[in-house]
Each structure stands twice: as C-alpha cells, then as structure tokens.
Amino acid sequence: MTTTLPDDSELSDAFSAGSEDALRAVYDRWSPLVYSLALRALGDQSAAEDVTQQVFVKAWRRSASYDPERAPLGAWLVGITRNCIADAFAERTRHARTTDPSVVEETAAAPESEFDLAERALVAGELDRLDDVPRRVMRLAFYDELSHREIAERLGLPLGTVKSHIHRSLARLRTRLEVIE
C-alpha cells in the first residue's frame, strides 16, 4: 500500500460512518471506473453522467448499511453501478418498445463488455496499490510475462520470495474480484 493513498479499510470505515470527505475520497478513487462502465454500457455521455450521479448518491444513502466485511468497497460500488445501468437499460427498453422494437436488440449485448471492464479495472487499481516490491514483481510477471526465475534475477530477489509475492498478491486480487460474480 502506498502512503499517498488512504488505506482501504480506513476509507471504508470513514465512508460507512457518513463522512462527506470520505464520500469525496471514494468518488475520486472510483468515479472513473463507475463512469467508464456506464459509458461503455450505455454509449452516451449524458446518460453515463446521470448513472454516475445516481451511483454515488445511492452509495451515500446506503453507506450506513455498507459492511466492509461483506464486500470490498470497489466491488460494492460496481454492484450498484450495474444496478443503475440495468435501470437505465430498462428505461431505454421501455421507450424502445413503444417506438422502434429493433433498438432493443442493439442495446441488449452491451452488459458483457461492461462486466469484463469492471474486473480488469479493479485488478489494475489493486495492482497500483500494492507495495513497491510486490507491485514490480506482479507487473513483471503479468504485464511483461517474465518467468519467476527471470524476475528473481532482474530484481535480485530469492526465487522463493518472488513466488511468495505472486501467491500473496494473486490471492489478494482474488478477494477484490470475489463479489462481482
């Protein structure tokens, strides 16, 4: 975890306690993800802005019942986002039904890409927040596709340390994805 960013659990706690500063910090951290998911799914900037607004207002209203033990904040927000996107789709579909039935087919396939982006973006964000050494290990392993041995040589670390960083970081990433099933 880097020192410039608030710790996840501190942020989660402040958020569920109802701090408006925490809401702003949560917005700063996750609004690009929320907005991008909505933009991809809906293909419309103004609709994506509306969804972003709805998501954070909803999150704020429900923040007292947010339980960090049950879901990481990012995944929880993605859940609300998908819900709001679904509502926007339902609204659009209702309109489309009364006007032009073919529009329904066009919009129907969108949720898949939204979903995939959510996972990738959460993982990318989590990688950025790892400590320096594990972050470099993970980037070399996954972005540069170096072998464990090559990473050990490159960073001057024992092979066992590399393995253990990869195992721990991978397990951590999995917990961040767990709730988006």
Add this chain to the structure above:
Amino acid sequence: MKHVDDETLAMLAVSGVVADDAVTEHLAACARCRDEVADLQRVAAVTRSSSHVRLDAPPEAVWDRIAAEVRDGPPRDVPAESPAPVAVSGVGRPGGTTRPRGRVTPGGPRVHRRRRVLLTVAAVVGAFAIVLGIGVATGALPGLPGSASETVLARAELDALPGWSGAGGTAELERDRDGRLSLVVDLRGGTGRTGTGALREVWMMRSDLDGLVSVGFLDGDRGRFTVPSGMDTARFPVVDVSAEADDGDPAHSGDSIVRGRLARP
C-alpha cells in the same frame, strides 16, 4: 492425501509448469486442488488483460451535482437491522485465501462457467434479468397450508412497486422437520389488474437485483414453493412477484408487482 501447497498452486496457475511428478499425480486425483488452480488461473487471466485498461473520468460538474443532492436531499438511510443472512449455508467472506467449499457444485470450474451462462442470458434478455435457473424450484403446491412442524427462518413484507399501488403481501422462508426449505408467498391486490400479463411469477433475487432465480408461478394469490437444497438462499434474499405474459419467455418481464427482503423474524 496431502494437498498441494498454495504457492505451488499459484505458480502453476501463472506459469502452467509443474516441476514435480507428485504434484501432477495429486492434481489428477484431487478436484479441490484443480478447482483452486482453475480459480487462480482466472484471476491471472484477468490480471494479464488489465495492463491497458483506460478509464475516463467524469466531468467535474458531476461531483457538484452529487454534492448538491447529498446536501439537499434526504439524509442517509438508517439500517433497520443488521443485514442478517437468511442462509442455510455460509456466505463467502472476502479476505481469506481459502474459499468456502460448501456451496461449490461438485466437479467443474464454478464461477467461470456459471458466469458464462449468466452473460449469455444477460445478452439475450438485455438490461434487467440475469436468470440463474428457470424451474429449479420444483413441486409448487399452491394453497397448501404450512404445518406446525415448520420453522420460519425468515420473513419479508412485500411492498407494492410503482403502478401497483394497493398491492402487498408476505413471504416466509420455512424449514420443515426434514430440513427442506419452502418459500410461502401470499399476494394481496395483485390479481385484479393484468399488467404485463395475467400470470404471477415468484422470484428470489440478489440484493442488487442483479441475478435472480424463478421460484414458480402463483395459482391465485397464495403459493408454497420448494426451495432446492443446493440453493444458497442468503445470496437471494429479495422476494419479488412479477406479472408475466403467457408467452413462453423465461425472463423476468420487468413488471414487478411487489417486492421485499427476507429478514429474520
């Protein structure tokens, strides 16, 4: 037989290389370790594909609108009670490296395969419904009164949705002496109007309404439905009754009459 250690499994998931014959042998015989590798492989694949994710930030005006709505709108919701799991089987808690195995379907890469099914269905039905399994609830016995041997595990007040004012009802999750679960639904004021269709279908949904299971159709305004033993009811705590046309379309119509959340009585 001793399971393969976590680091070796992770390495295997990342590199696909097995150094040790004993590990290969164990994996051939052990579904649990294979599942673990499959799970980690999935995380690894997502991680690999995350290198070029580009996100767009919303315009700053969006924050201004949120701040204004938070300032001027209604206050934060006060949670009525702690969100009690209705569950028979445990809900997976994030934070550990081992996952609960209890709700895992035997054999088979779980999350992955199910998700593919979900996405396919979602792509077909579009925005609203992600249908987990149609007709998994078997043996609907409408109108059968509950006997004294049943324990009420959870109860929900069903409230009307827009367009259905005056409708209401209750849902109860019961366990009988043999451990079987039933959902008993009573609907009021939902039969006079037609809405999307004349049929009344009962669903159990996830809290975010994104994922649902059809429980069965009401005959009249009361129904008792067997909940399959493999179903984790904690994951689907919201009970919903919808108006459905008799058109053979298995998806939720989007026209919900009443809805409520199961909570411990």
